[in-house]
Amino acid sequence: MTPVLSISGLRARLRGPDPSAFVIDGLSLQVNRGEVVALVGESGSGKTMTAYSVLRLLPPAIQLTEGEIRLGGQDVVAMETRRLRDVRGTLASIIFQEPMTSLNPLMTIERQIAEMLLTHGKATRQTAPERVIELLELVRMPDPQTRAKQYPHSLSGGLRQRAMIAMALACEPQILIADEPTTALDVTIQQQVMKLLLDLRDQLGMAILLITHDLGVVAEVADRVAVMYAGRIVEEGPVVELLEAPRHPYTAGLLACLPEGVGDTGRLIEIPGLPPKPGSIPEGCRFAPRCPSATELCTRVTPETRTEGVQAFACHHPRMPA
Amino acid sequence: MISRNSLLGRFGRHYPAVAGITLLAAVTAMALLAPVLFPQGPWRMVGRPQLWPGADPRFPLGTDILGRDLLACLFYGARVSLLIGLSATLAATLVGTMIGAAAGFFGGKVDRWLMGFTEIFQTTPPFVLAVVVVAAFTPSLTSIIIAISLVSWPPLARLVRAQFLQLMPREFVLAGIVMGMSNTRLIVTQLLPNAITPIIVSSSLMIASAILLEAGLAFLGLGDPNAMSWGYMIGVGREVLRTDWYITTIPGLAVLLAVLAINLVGEGLNDALNPRSRNR
Amino acid sequence: MTEPLLSIRGLRKTYATDKGLLTAVDGVDLTLARGETYALAGESGCGKSTLGKIVAALIAPDEGSVRFDGQELVGLSPARLRPLRRRVQMIFQDPFSSLNPRATVRRIIEEPLIVHGMRGRTERRRAVAEMMDRVGLRADAADRYPHEFSGGQRQRIGIARALILKPDLVVCDEPVSALDVSVRAQILNLLSDLQKELGLAYLFISHDLSVVQYMADKVAIMHLGQLVETAPRAAFWDAPRHPYSQALIRARPNPDPRRRLQDKPILEGELPSPIGKRQGCDFRSRCPLAFDRCTAEAPRLHTLGPAHRAACHLVEGAAAPSDA
Numbered sequence: 001m002t003p004v005l006s007i008s009g010l011r012a013r014l015r016g017p018d019p020s021a022f023v024i025d026g027l028s029l030q031v032n033r034g035e036v037v038a039l040v041g042e043s044g045s046g047k048t049m050t051a052y053s054v055l056r057l058l059p060p061a062i063q064l065t066e067g068e069i070r071l072g073g074q075d076v077v078a079m080e081t082r083r084l085r086d087v088r089g090t091l092a093s094i095i096f097q098e099p100m101t102s103l104n105p106l107m108t109i110e111r112q113i114a115e116m117l118l119t120h121g122k123a124t125r126q127t128a129p130e131r132v133i134e135l136l137e138l139v140r141m142p143d144p145q146t147r148a149k150q151y152p153h154s155l156s157g158g159l160r161q162r163a164m165i166a167m168a169l170a171c172e173p174q175i176l177i178a179d180e181p182t183t184a185l186d187v188t189i190q191q192q193v194m195k196l197l198l199d200l201r202d203q204l205g206m207a208i209l210l211i212t213h214d215l216g217v218v219a220e221v222a223d224r225v226a227v228m229y230a231g232r233i234v235e236e237g238p239v240v241e242l243l244e245a246p247r248h249p250y251t252a253g254l255l256a257c258l259p260e261g262v263g264d265t266g267r268l269i270e271i272p273g274l275p276p277k278p279g280s281i282p283e284g285c286r287f288a289p290r291c292p293s294a295t296e297l298c299t300r301v302t303p304e305t306r307t308e309g310v311q312a313f314a315c316h317h318p319r320m321p322a
Numbered sequence: 323m324i325s326r327n328s329l330l331g332r333f334g335r336h337y338p339a340v341a342g343i344t345l346l347a348a349v350t351a352m353a354l355l356a357p358v359l360f361p362q363g364p365w366r367m368v369g370r371p372q373l374w375p376g377a378d379p380r381f382p383l384g385t386d387i388l389g390r391d392l393l394a395c396l397f398y399g400a401r402v403s404l405l406i407g408l409s410a411t412l413a414a415t416l417v418g419t420m421i422g423a424a425a426g427f428f429g430g431k432v433d434r435w436l437m438g439f440t441e442i443f444q445t446t447p448p449f450v451l452a453v454v455v456v457a458a459f460t461p462s463l464t465s466i467i468i469a470i471s472l473v474s475w476p477p478l479a480r481l482v483r484a485q486f487l488q489l490m491p492r493e494f495v496l497a498g499i500v501m502g503m504s505n506t507r508l509i510v511t512q513l514l515p516n517a518i519t520p521i522i523v524s525s526s527l528m529i530a531s532a533i534l535l536e537a538g539l540a541f542l543g544l545g546d547p548n549a550m551s552w553g554y555m556i557g558v559g560r561e562v563l564r565t566d567w568y569i570t571t572i573p574g575l576a577v578l579l580a581v582l583a584i585n586l587v588g589e590g591l592n593d594a595l596n597p598r599s600r601n602r
Numbered sequence: 603m604t605e606p607l608l609s610i611r612g613l614r615k616t617y618a619t620d621k622g623l624l625t626a627v628d629g630v631d632l633t634l635a636r637g638e639t640y641a642l643a644g645e646s647g648c649g650k651s652t653l654g655k656i657v658a659a660l661i662a663p664d665e666g667s668v669r670f671d672g673q674e675l676v677g678l679s680p681a682r683l684r685p686l687r688r689r690v691q692m693i694f695q696d697p698f699s700s701l702n703p704r705a706t707v708r709r710i711i712e713e714p715l716i717v718h719g720m721r722g723r724t725e726r727r728r729a730v731a732e733m734m735d736r737v738g739l740r741a742d743a744a745d746r747y748p749h750e751f752s753g754g755q756r757q758r759i760g761i762a763r764a765l766i767l768k769p770d771l772v773v774c775d776e777p778v779s780a781l782d783v784s785v786r787a788q789i790l791n792l793l794s795d796l797q798k799e800l801g802l803a804y805l806f807i808s809h810d811l812s813v814v815q816y817m818a819d820k821v822a823i824m825h826l827g828q829l830v831e832t833a834p835r836a837a838f839w840d841a842p843r844h845p846y847s848q849a850l851i852r853a854r855p856n857p858d859p860r861r862r863l864q865d866k867p868i869l870e871g872e873l874p875s876p877i878g879k880r881q882g883c884d885f886r887s888r889c890p891l892a893f894d895r896c897t898a899e900a901p902r903l904h905t906l907g908p909a910h911r912a913a914c915h916l917v918e919g920a921a922a923p924s925d926a
């Protein structure tokens with residue numbers, strides 16, 4: 001079976017004088033039907049730019065230089081603009097972190113969702129209102145008839161995100177890319193939204209690429225996890241194995257520095273230093289300057305990604321398997 | 323060396339601004355050189371009246387209706403126009419900044435009161451107000467400067483107030499309050515430095531409008547009778563506009579170019595000081 | 603008994619909005635001892651920052667009293683307040699807006715010393731250098747501007763600025779919420795080291811319970827302007843009594859891949875609006891245990907043990923007889 005989304009060897013760089021300013025640097029990832037894949041990483045690691053590449057939404061400052069992206073078997077990189085417009089929304093759609101800035105403040109919720117249906121020919125002017133209500137019911141919007149007529153600013157953050165999801169699902173995409181969909185929300189609301197996404201996945205069979213920096217959320221919802229560091233995936237595997245027995249020192253470090261990682265009196269484990277910026281990625285393993293297991297080899301030779309058991313990782317000195 | 327991202331570097335890459343600054347330098351040079359090149363002053367009747375430019379090689383720009391050398395007048399006029407533009411702007415900037423800062427900083431009643439006061443000035447057209455003020459006193463350089471600054475500060479006060487309102491809830495201002503800064507210190511060290519860019523830009527543009535205002539006043543005969551300004555020159559040529567239009571056109575062009583130059587410089591400053599345009 | 607460092611009684615703060623009166627803080631009592639960390643947790647908009655700002659004397663409450671080391675802060679004139687300000691400092695959430703963009707790092711950290719009249723430039727410089735070193739900033743950072751630093755580094759600058767006056771109490775308003783996990787650990791460790799060294803008390807505001815668990819000696823849970831539960835750390839984590847505290851603890855995502863969201867109970871329902879008058883218990887629209895009385899009557903805080911209080915009708919029977 002072909003995966004819904006398959007990225008291989010993706011590289012993207014900042015336009016400008018520095019030819020080595022890669023924000024995505026050789027990234028490969030697959031998402032299968034009905035699967036929830038989490039893309040985790042710290043701020044600036046390139047998660048959002050990866051998501052944007054998939055729908056060819058990269059900002060002008062960033063340029064895709066290499067690699068292949070296939071959505072439902074179709075090559076996105078070479079796709080002409082007309083076809084691309086069709087693909088956005090029907091094959092893949094995206095929801096953003098900040099639900100306020102991604103909804104149009106001057107249009108009612110109903111208009112915005114209807115607009116989406118009409119552009120993709122999924123409804124007519126007559127059938128659209130009814131379909132909008134169905135969608136709002138699908139995302140469990142309380143009192144959908146009233147909410148449909150309201151403007152985004154009169155909705156709470158959680159409800160706005162529901163409206164965004166309804167819009168993203170309007171054309172029944174095969175994959176939903178959710179870029180930090182709950183980061184701006186309270187935990188209780190976050191759980192409502194995440195649960196909704198999982199239920200919709202079960203109901204509609206779509207895949208979800210969940211972008212987040214929160215390992216707690218990953219543990220709760222993901223089937224598979226890819227850990228990103230400075231533009232690269234450094235470890236990938238099923239959620240249970242990856243979180244319980246991480247092979248890459250960075251994954252292990254991320255888990256260890258959570259407050260949950262300490263006893264009642266201990267200190268938090270730190271990952272010293274900061275992630276590198278595009279253009280100043282160190283030689284060899286990019287994590288080496290911050291890595292507790294780094295050796296001289298690590299500062300010289302870039303580790304290849306290799307697979308052992310169910311996990312894949314890029315490290316010269318992986319931690320012991322479970 | 324001037325780095326690409328330094329203020330000067332950014333300004334220098336802005337070609338219209340460079341053109342503006344060149345023009346402005348020329349006007350300043352005219353003002354400074356006037357007494358050197360024309361030691362007899364602008365008022366002397368030196369030749370036949372209404373000599374067209376080029377008619378007599380001694381007066382390349384010709385003479386006006388009283389036989390005064392237009393070139394000399396133009397040079398001396400630059401002095402007066404610049405003097406008035408700069409002093410009026412300085413005064414208006416000080417007043418506007420103080421009133422705007424107080425309104426934005428204290429808010430509440432003080433704000434309502436000060437903004438009400440500002441509004442009174444803004445409801446009358448500035449030129450009309452300036453005419454009334456100058457007419458009420460005897461026209462002199464001082465009264466003209468006062469009149470022009472009196473009508474120029476309100477927009478600036480609004481701008482500064484808006485800047486302050488935006489800055490007040492910022493956390494570094496709160497941090498200043500928490501550490502016990504006095505109001506004056508808070509305004510001077512935390513708020514004003516962060517509001518200075520738009521103040522500089524709009525003040526620089528204000529110089530242009532002050533020059534225009536002065537020209538307008540002088541044209542109506544409300545200029546200082548002892549100061550040779552471009553506006554005065556335009557006023558003099560008014561009566562022979564149909565036949566000897568060069569008498570009004572030459573100082574008119576001078577005003578136009580000076581105002582244009584200042585606007586270009588202002589735009590350039592705006593782009594250079596604006597941090598958003600920095601990392602392009 | 604010795605005087606507590608901070609004692610808050612009956613604090614209320616409302617804001618006039620175009621939709622009506624918004625109650626941001628509604629009758630809060632809290633006592634904080636020297637050297638202690640009291641965490642204030644709750645959802646967005648529940649009034650945490652408002653309470654923090656009242657304690658730091660940035661805004662005045664409508665009613666109530668804030669006593670700091672025996673001195674009433676509410677209603678104090680700016681001149682009388684100034685010497686006390688040295689002793690109560692604040693660390694802010696947003697590392698991008700909390701530093702003056704036009705001042706160098708040295709200037710930012712030195713400013714409090716100048717304001718409080720510390721004479722001698724060399725002496726001030728020495729204090730700044732010491733402080734910078736202490737919070738983990740390199741000496742060559744002194745002449746640079748805030749925008750040249752990452753979020754974590756900026757937060758270190760903010761911490762240095764707050765601590766250079768050697769305060770007794772620091773209000774930390776979500777100091778690590780904007781930071782990445784790896785940097786967050788660095789800052790949390792720094793804050794707790796400095797606390798031990800300098801004997802600081804923290805009023806630590808956070809919506810993240812795992813951070814609260816790491817930092818706090820005592821926990822206060824806030825809901826729509828009211829404290830619904832306050833408890834010492836052990837009591838809070840082992841036996842939370844308010845259904846809202848229990849729900850928050852359950853909701854906390856932790857990185858255990860065997861506890862899946864689909865198996866967890868979650869809170870449904872919407873929060874009531876903070877604008878206008880409310881009746882009954884504010885939590886009842888989301889409370890799984892709500893019953894008739896919750897609609898009719900607002901519960902008061904019942905004392906359950908030392909420093910342990912909860913505002914729920916269901917704990918009434920268990921309340922200690924002497925409700926102080």
Ligand SMILES: Nc1ncnc2c1ncn2[C@@H]1O[C@H](COP(=O)(O)OP(=O)(O)OP(=O)(O)O)[C@@H](O)[C@H]1O
Nearest residue numbers: 023041042043044045046047048049050059061278
């Ligand atoms: N519009 C842009 N112009 C220039 N650089 C950009 C732009 N957007 C992102 N970048 C850079 O690209 C890199 C990757 O950014 P990206 O937004 O993908 O990170 P992220 O992993 O999504 O981080 P976050 O968790 O903060 O959202 C960063 O170094 C960022 O500075």
Ligand SMILES: Nc1ncnc2c1ncn2[C@@H]1O[C@H](COP(=O)(O)OP(=O)(O)OP(=O)(O)O)[C@@H](O)[C@H]1O
Nearest residue numbers: 617624626645646647648649650651652653809876
């Ligand atoms: N200046 C103000 N004017 C009007 N309403 C305000 C003002 N400041 C705060 N509020 C309101 O008061 C309530 C409490 O706000 P506060 O900022 O204290 O919440 P918080 O718990 O800190 O939230 P968050 O976690 O989002 O920071 C909110 O409903 C907020 O909208």
Ligand code: SF4
Nearest residue numbers: 285288291298315316
């Ligand atoms: S390759 Fe070396 S430096 Fe990189 S993560 Fe592995 S041990 Fe650390």
Ligand SMILES: [Mg+2]
Nearest residue numbers: 047048049179
């Ligand atoms: Mg992102």
Ligand SMILES: [Mg+2]
Nearest residue numbers: 650651652775
């Ligand atoms: Mg807050």
